[in-house]
Amino acid sequence: MTRPAVLIMQRMLAPLSPFLETQFDVYRLWEGPPVEAANDIRAIVTAGEEPLDKPLIEKLPNLELVACFTAGYDGLDVEWCRARGLKLSHSPNVNHEDVADLAMGLVLAARREMVAGHLKVLSGTWSLEQRNITASLQGQKVGIVGLGAIGAAVAKRAEAFNLEVSWWGPRAKDAPWPHAESLLQLAKDTDILVVACRADETNRGLIDDQVIRAIGPHGILVNVSRGSLVDEDALIAALHSGAIGGAALDVYATEPTPPERWINVPNLVLSPHAGGATTHGVQAMLVLTLQNLAAHFAGQPLLTPISD
Amino acid sequence: MTRPAVLIMQRMLAPLSPFLETQFDVYRLWEGPPVEAANDIRAIVTAGEEPLDKPLIEKLPNLELVACFTAGYDGLDVEWCRARGLKLSHSPNVNHEDVADLAMGLVLAARREMVAGHLKVLSGTWSLEQRNITASLQGQKVGIVGLGAIGAAVAKRAEAFNLEVSWWGPRAKDAPWPHAESLLQLAKDTDILVVACRADETNRGLIDDQVIRAIGPHGILVNVSRGSLVDEDALIAALHSGAIGGAALDVYATEPTPPERWINVPNLVLSPHAGGATTHGVQAMLVLTLQNLAAHFAGQPLLTPISD
Numbered sequence: 079m080t081r082p083a084v085l086i087m088q089r090m091l092a093p094l095s096p097f098l099e100t101q102f103d104v105y106r107l108w109e110g111p112p113v114e115a116a117n118d119i120r121a122i123v124t125a126g127e128e129p130l131d132k133p134l135i136e137k138l139p140n141l142e143l144v145a146c147f148t149a150g151y152d153g154l155d156v157e158w159c160r161a162r163g164l165k166l167s168h169s170p171n172v173n174h175e176d177v178a179d180l181a182m183g184l185v186l187a188a189r190r191e192m193v194a195g196h197l198k199v200l201s202g203t204w205s206l207e208q209r210n211i212t213a214s215l216q217g218q219k220v221g222i223v224g225l226g227a228i229g230a231a232v233a234k235r236a237e238a239f240n241l242e243v244s245w246w247g248p249r250a251k252d253a254p255w256p257h258a259e260s261l262l263q264l265a266k267d268t269d270i271l272v273v274a275c276r277a278d279e280t281n282r283g284l285i286d287d288q289v290i291r292a293i294g295p296h297g298i299l300v301n302v303s304r305g306s307l308v309d310e311d312a313l314i315a316a317l318h319s320g321a322i323g324g325a326a327l328d329v330y331a332t333e334p335t336p337p338e339r340w341i342n343v344p345n346l347v348l349s350p351h352a353g354g355a356t357t358h359g360v361q362a363m364l365v366l367t368l369q370n371l372a373a374h375f376a377g378q379p380l381l382t383p384i385s386d
Numbered sequence: 387m388t389r390p391a392v393l394i395m396q397r398m399l400a401p402l403s404p405f406l407e408t409q410f411d412v413y414r415l416w417e418g419p420p421v422e423a424a425n426d427i428r429a430i431v432t433a434g435e436e437p438l439d440k441p442l443i444e445k446l447p448n449l450e451l452v453a454c455f456t457a458g459y460d461g462l463d464v465e466w467c468r469a470r471g472l473k474l475s476h477s478p479n480v481n482h483e484d485v486a487d488l489a490m491g492l493v494l495a496a497r498r499e500m501v502a503g504h505l506k507v508l509s510g511t512w513s514l515e516q517r518n519i520t521a522s523l524q525g526q527k528v529g530i531v532g533l534g535a536i537g538a539a540v541a542k543r544a545e546a547f548n549l550e551v552s553w554w555g556p557r558a559k560d561a562p563w564p565h566a567e568s569l570l571q572l573a574k575d576t577d578i579l580v581v582a583c584r585a586d587e588t589n590r591g592l593i594d595d596q597v598i599r600a601i602g603p604h605g606i607l608v609n610v611s612r613g614s615l616v617d618e619d620a621l622i623a624a625l626h627s628g629a630i631g632g633a634a635l636d637v638y639a640t641e642p643t644p645p646e647r648w649i650n651v652p653n654l655v656l657s658p659h660a661g662g663a664t665t666h667g668v669q670a671m672l673v674l675t676l677q678n679l680a681a682h683f684a685g686q687p688l689l690t691p692i693s694d
Contacts, residue, residue, distance in 0.1 A: 090514040179523050179547055183500055186491030190664075192657060193504050199656040200649060204642040206398040210658065214666035215487050238546035239487055334512040341508060348507035349500060350518065356498075358522035 082375050083118035085138075088125050091147055097364060098123070101372070107134075121371055126151035126168055127304065127333075132158065143374045147367050149173065149354070151384055152277040152304055166384035167370035171227050173359030178231030180353045181272055181302040184326035185220070185236075187347045188298045189213055189270070213296070213323075215239050221246065221268030223261065223284070224275020225253055228302065232272050244268065247275060265292035270300065277304035287312035291321050298324040298345075302353045305330040310339075317343050328353050390683050391426035393446075396433050399455055405672060406431070409680070415442075429679055434459035434476055435612065435641075440466065451682045455675050457481065457662070459692055460585045460612055474692040475678035479535050481667030486539030488661045489580055489610040492634035493528070493544075495655045496606045497521055497578070521604070521631075523547050529554065529576030531569065531592070532583020533561055536610065540580050552576065555583060573600035578608065585612035595620035599629050606632040606653075610661045613638040618647075625651050636661050 084102040086094060098104045105112040105119065111134070112119060119138050124130065126146035130153055135141060144159055146168035159166055187193055191212045198204045220236045222229045222245040233243045233255055244267065246258040258264035261284065265271055271293050273285060285299065285308040293299055299322060301308055310331045316322040324345035333351055340348060354363070369381050392410040394402060406412045413420040413427065419442070420427060427446050432438065434454035438461055443449060452467055454476040467474055495501055499520045506512045528544045530537045530553040541551045541563055552575065554566040566572035569592065573579050579601050581593060593607065593616040601607055607630060609616055618639045624630040632653035641659055648656060662671070677689050 088514070090517055092515070175524050175548060176522050179494060180498055180500075182547075183491065183494030183498055186487060187495060187500060190488055190491055190660065192488075192491055192495060192655075192660075193501055195657045195660050196501050196655055199643065199658050200645050202642075202645040204658040206396070206642065207400070209398055209663055210660060211663050211665055211668055212660065214484050214664035216483050216664070216666045235543075235546045238543045239490075240483060334510075334514065335507065337508050337510040347500075347504055349503045350507050350512040352498065352500075352503050352518060352520065355517055355519050356522035356524070357519055358524050360519055 082120045083115050084371065085112055085115075085119045085122045086124075087122055087131070088128055091123060091125060094123060094147065094364060094367070097368060098371075101368075111137075121145055121374065123147055123367060123371075124153070126153055128153045130154050130159075135159075135162070135164075143167065143371070143380075145367055145370050145374075146384070147363055149363075150276065150304065152306065154384070156384060156386065165374065165380060167367075167374075167380045167382055168384050169363040169366040170382055172362035172366060173354030173356070174227035174231050176356045176359040177228045177274075177302050177353035178235055180328060180349065181228070181232045181274065181300055182235045182239075184300045184302070184328065184347055184349065185270055185272065185298070186215070188300065188324045188326040188345070189215055189218075193347050215241060218242070218269040219244070219267065220270045220272060221258065221264040222255075223247070223264070223271065223273045224303065225251055225255075226274065226276060229272075229274040232274055236272075241270070262289060262292055265289045265297075266294075268293075269297050271297065273299070273301040273303045273307055275303055275307070277306050282306050283309050285309060285313075287316070290316045293322050295320050296323045298322070298326065300326045302328045305333065305335075314339070314343055317345055390428045391423050392679065393420055393423075393427045393430045394432075395430055395439070396436055399431060399433060402431060402455065402672060402675070405676060406679075409676075419445075429453055429682065431455055431675060431679075432461070434461055436461045438462050438467075443467075443470070443472075451475065451679070451688075453675055453678050453682075454692070455671055457671075458584065458612065460614065462692070464692060464694065473682065473688060475675075475682075475688045475690055476692050477671040477674040478690055480670035480674060481662030481664070482535035482539050484664045484667040485536045485582075485610050485661035486543060488636060488657065489536070489540050489582065489608055490543045490547075492608045492610070492636065492655055492657065493578055493580065493606070494523070496608065496632045496634040496653070497523055497526075501655050523549060526550070526577040527552065527575065528578040528580060529566065529572040530563075531555070531572070531579065531581045532611065533559055533563075534582065534584060537580075537582040540582055544580075549578070570597060570600055573597045573605075574602075576601075577605050579605065581607070581609040581611045581615055583611055583615070585614050590614050591617050593617065593621075595624070598624045601630050603628050604631045606630070606634065608634045610636045613641065613643075622647070622651055625653055 634655035
């Protein structure tokens with residue numbers, strides 16, 4: 079019996095190969111276009127944030143399934159895929175706790191100036207006379223953009239730090255925290271804005287210059303969602319001018335982000351898209367991806383189809 | 387009417403001067419010994435972690451009050467002061483939330499390798515192919531050494547991150563978290579050990595080589611209490627050998643700690659004794675110190691006397 083052929087789209091997913099090889103014939107796009115196997119490939123495995131290569135997809139006549147390894151799938155044109163009869167899966171709700179952990183870590187690192195503190199100790203510039211006094215989380219308000227699994231997990235953590243939580247999203251939801259009337263109002267009313275919503279073409283640049291200025295000179299912006307949501311040039315200008323107090327970013331307009339873009343920008347904490355990148359989270363995404371592939375090839379419903 | 391004379395002991399407390407000057411004649415030890423005012427000085431204001439200068443105290447015959455600006459007072463010989471008839475005040479329970487915030491920030495920074503991540507982005511060594519996968523907080527256990535105001539505030543935060551909390555202290559307490567039978571058992575049974583107890587001569591070197599090794603190669607040590615509690619040489623050796631997975635320190639055997647001691651030590655997050663150093667915390671300590679001084683000179687009981 080021949081095994082289904084599966085194509086892995088990005089080199090960063092190379093660690094999946096040995097697991098997939100136990101059940102599938104595996105092709106790796108970075109080793110060259112799978113010209114000879116074009117008729118055999120029935121599923122692709124892709125990182126959801128990477129733009130899907132439509133011309134390539136059109137050369138795979140027997141493709142049935144696009145399996146996103148990740149929870150996010152902003153790189154996919156869902157309607158285009160559906161129009162081609164492709165099934166779509168992703169890995170939701172397995173790493174939201176890890177992402178929320180990092181979000182809270184970024185809040186603390188930015189507010190309490192932890193990276194600067196670390197470098198101060200190591201550089202020998204720490205002196206008792208010029209002790210650094212930072213802002214406190216105590217008495218502050220956090221605004222969460224997008225109250226999905228990640229946003230709700232951030233809210234739960236924030237409350238344990240005595241932060242007053244409110245949120246905004248385009249759709250009202252039954253939630254224990256107040257819903258701001260607009261994103262701009264949320265940015266004005268809170269000290270810390272955490273971006274945790276799903277990214278797609280409709281919310282590109284959502285955190286624009288006006289929202290950034292509304293966060294204000296004592297406020298901070300934290301983004302653990304997608305770089306596309308933030309106007310990075312406006313953010314960098316606002317950090318330089320002091321129009322915003324600080325920022326902590328796990329995601330960028332392009333990844334890896336060019337370091338020269340950030341080197342002299344003040345009051346900044348950077349993280350290499352590490353939100354869900356834990357042994358725990360990656361293992362859970364791997365298991366779910368394998369389960370979706372297995373379900374599909376057994377003729378059963380996908381465990382976690384993309385549902386919008 | 388002459389105003390009481392007050393002596394500020396350390397230069398790091400210089401910012402208190404203008405506030406004290408509204409009510410007292412203020413002397414600053416770093417400007418020279420207060421020889422002419424020796425008979426006038428009725429109170430000193432001191433940082434509780436700094437060893438009290440006993441020979442100086444003996445030259446102040448009319449000293450009545452030692453007011454510690456801080457919550458901790460490990461620099462004081464309480465019995466010696468009491469034997470001299472001195473009253474003692476400190477500033478407890480005003481910055482424990484801030485210290486617990488930083489403790490949790492250190493847990494996150496160490497576990498999720500946040501400082502390394504920041505430097506990776508800035509140095510341009512971030513690549514999608516060699517993505518850093520860190521440990522997760524999810525499924526882990528935290529052990530808290532000392533369940534005072536800080537320890538309990540850390541426990542509350544840790545639970546919001548789904549961490550399983552237990553604790554150890556020399557005295558049993560009514561608490562919602564299980565009490566480990568010994569410190570060593572706590573270190574063995576948990577992934578993250580947070581030191582949050584009060585320091586004094588009885589617990590110097592409490593976190594010794596044996597405890598550090600019990601935390602183990604996948605565990606981390608976080609200290610927001612006092613440097614005296616940890617055998618720093620043993621910790622550095624264990625970090626080098628991999629006998630412990632990581633450490634995050636806000637306090638040191640000597641402060642400022644010599645940077646050359648830490649420069650090549652792996653898996654380390656450092657912070658310049660910033661736990662309580664927030665605008666919120668410092669203001670609250672200032673208010674309490676002024677209130678204790680005012681109460682004393684009005685012949686009223688101290689608001690927050692040192693009570694052991």
